[in-house]
Amino acid sequence: MxxxxxxxxxxxxxxxxxxxxxxxxxxxxxxxxxxxxxxxxxxxxxxxxxxxxxxxxxxxxxxxxxxxxxxxxxxxxxxxxxxxxxxxxxxxxxxxxxxxxxxxxxxxxxxxxxxxxxxxxxxxxxxxxxxxxxxxxxxxxxxxxYQPIGFELLPRKFTLTQLQRLYEAVLGHHLDKRNFRKKVLSLDLLTPLEESRQEGPHRPAQLFRFDPERSDRLKERGFLFE
Amino acid sequence: MxxxxxxxxxxxxxxxxxxxxxxxxxxxxxxxxxxxxxxxxxxxxxxxxxxxxxxxxxxxxxxxxxxxxxxxxxxxxxxxxxxxxxxxxxxxxxxxxxxxxxxxxxxxxxxxxxxxxxxxxxxxxxxxxxxxxxxxxxxxxxxxxYQPIGFELLPRKFTLTQLQRLYEAVLGHHLDKRNFRKKVLSLDLLTPLEESRQEGPHRPAQLFRFDPERSDRLKERGFLFE
DNA sequence: TGACATAGTGTGTGTTTTACACTTAATTGT
DNA sequence: ACAATTAAGTGTAAAACACACACTATGTCA
The missing domain is CATH 3.90.79.10 (Nucleoside Triphosphate Pyrophosphohydrolase)
Structure with missing residues (x-):
């Protein structure tokens, strides 16, 4: 051309x-x-x-x-x-x-x-x-x-603790465990899986996956984290 | 080159x-x-x-x-x-x-x-x-x-009603007058002027100007409108 | 079987958001 | 001068949300 x-x-x-x-x-x-x-x-x-x-x-x-x-x-x-x-x-x-x-x-x-x-x-x-x-x-x-993109940095199946660690690493400060879980679950973006993850000498953690379909519904309204 | x-x-x-x-x-x-x-x-x-x-x-x-x-x-x-x-x-x-x-x-x-x-x-x-x-x-x-940029579309001196009209026009829906004023003033971005504006057969409106200095302080924390 | 480590859970308090209606102060027309 | 009109300006109660905070549950490993 x-x-x-x-x-x-x-x-x-x-x-x-x-x-x-x-x-x-x-x-x-x-x-x-x-x-x-x-x-x-x-x-x-x-x-x-x-x-x-x-x-x-x-x-x-x-x-x-x-x-x-x-x-x-x-x-x-x-x-x-x-x-x-x-x-x-x-x-x-x-x-x-x-x-x-x-x-x-x-x-x-x-x-x-x-x-x-x-x-x-x-x-x-x-x-x-x-x-x-x-x-x-x-x-x-x-x-x-303000957007659910953290999941793009996690494996397809992940625990809430992993998600919290990610948020803490990116935002650069500590988050309260109970408040974090309450908030995240209230957004209704995660589907709990049958499985759980055993990793070390302690109680195993529930696995979740991110549900993009639910996310679409949410996207318009927008959400707010922190 | x-x-x-x-x-x-x-x-x-x-x-x-x-x-x-x-x-x-x-x-x-x-x-x-x-x-x-x-x-x-x-x-x-x-x-x-x-x-x-x-x-x-x-x-x-x-x-x-x-x-x-x-x-x-x-x-x-x-x-x-x-x-x-x-x-x-x-x-x-x-x-x-x-x-x-x-x-x-x-x-x-x-x-x-x-x-x-x-x-x-x-x-x-x-x-x-x-x-x-x-x-x-x-x-x-x-x-x-989430940022104080509305003022860029208004004259240097403006009334709270003008500001509200602007938000309503851009966002596309009605806002409650009392809540709007309370919220805007609580952000502490506006300086009330001595003057007021007479425009039509009714009570004159207080004029304000936007104070960019105060805004700088706010910018870091971020604010949220709506 | 006991020590250990992380998962998981609830409540009370303070703050923010929301819904909502009347009084004030000016102009205009009679 | 006063009555009608118009937009400015103001407060409160209820609901939703944010925040601080500590113990129990469930697995592994020695």
């Missing part, structure tokens, strides 16, 4: 902030750059948008190519367009954030040069990726309190 | 959803296109991003050039990247939403081919601009309930 509009053009990339949860800390997936600029520095997975794919498609393609990730929760975050974010030329980047279930975390780690870092202890990042990551983190915190 | 990264490239535009409030209905500012594609169709103000300006700068420049608007509240909304949103070639658009005080509304209307439309009665729009506008509207609704 020829350039109908004739200007010097910025290059377009997508960058993905991929969050995972290991049961204790919130983690972000980074990739070590093999080429300059910022060779050998950690960076967000991402790459150029092709002229025949949408932005979402570009983000999903990069996640699959670079990290072997499929079917993750993915949402557009913000578009970063500082003039000199890339030292070589003008590059505008549409940032996404992704939430990955533990089942998929292993796959991601297999990918060459990809590694999970706890968000509390990140290495120096290339470009403006530290800023992007900070933006993603505050968006995640915000969303967690 | 040469193209270091060598691909076919999308063109980059910004489009602005500009909201205003006339005391009764929420309004959006549109421009009649003078050139194809969609010649003579109404569209959002916007244009190409120059290679040496940031995205925010591009949005502000277009608002000033096309509508004579300066110093408006402006926030990035979402980036639209469907492959065929522009019939001629690939164009990715970073959408913004802007809130304009009535003092500036007149200026905007003077601009050639620009006109305010009530959002409840919009003409057919060019490109995917109807979708962008819908997105902006739902963002505005959302933000209004």
């Amino acid at each position: 020829p350039h109908v509009y004739d200007h010097p053009r910025a290059a377009l990339t997508v960058d993905c902030v991929v969050f995972g949860f290991d049961g204790g800390e919130l983690q972000a997936l980074l990739i070590r750059r093999g080429l300059p600029p910022f060779k050998d520095t950690w960076a967000l997975p991402g790459g150029f948008v092709r002229v025949e794919e949408t932005l979402d498609e570009a983000a999903r393609r990069e996640l699959e190519e670079e990290n072997g990730l499929r079917n993750v929760f993915l949402e557009q975050l913000y578009t970063f367009g500082s003039v000199h974010r890339d030292p070589r030329e003008r590059v505008v980047s549409i940032a996404y954030f992704a939430l990955v279930k533990p089942e998929a975390v292993a796959a991601a780690t297999d990918a060459a040069e990809a590694k999970w870092f706890p968000v509390s202890d990140l290495p120096t990042l290339a470009f403006d990726h530290a800023e992007i990551l900070t933006t993603a983190l505050s968006r995640l915190r915000g969303k967690l309190t | 040469p193209h270091v990264y060598d691909h076919p490239r999308a063109a980059l535009t910004v489009d602005c959803v500009v909201f205003g409030f006339d005391g009764g209905e929420l309004q959006a500012l549109l421009i009649r296109r003078g050139l194809p594609p969609f010649k003579d169709t109404w569209a959002l103000p916007g244009g190409f991003v120059r290679v040496e300006e940031t995205l925010d700068e591009a949005a502000r420049r277009e608002l000033e050039e096309e509508n004579g608007l300066r110093n408006v509240f402006l926030e990035q909304l979402y980036t639209f990247g469907s492959v065929h949103r522009d019939p001629r070639e690939r164009v990715v658009s970073i959408a913004y939403f802007a809130l304009v005080k009535p003092e500036a509304v007149a200026a905007a209307t003077d601009a050639a081919e620009a006109k305010w439309f009530p959002v409840s009665d919009l003409p057919t729009l060019a490109f995917d601009h109807a979708e962008i506008l819908t997105t902006a509207l739902s963002r505005l609704r959302g933000k209004l309930t």
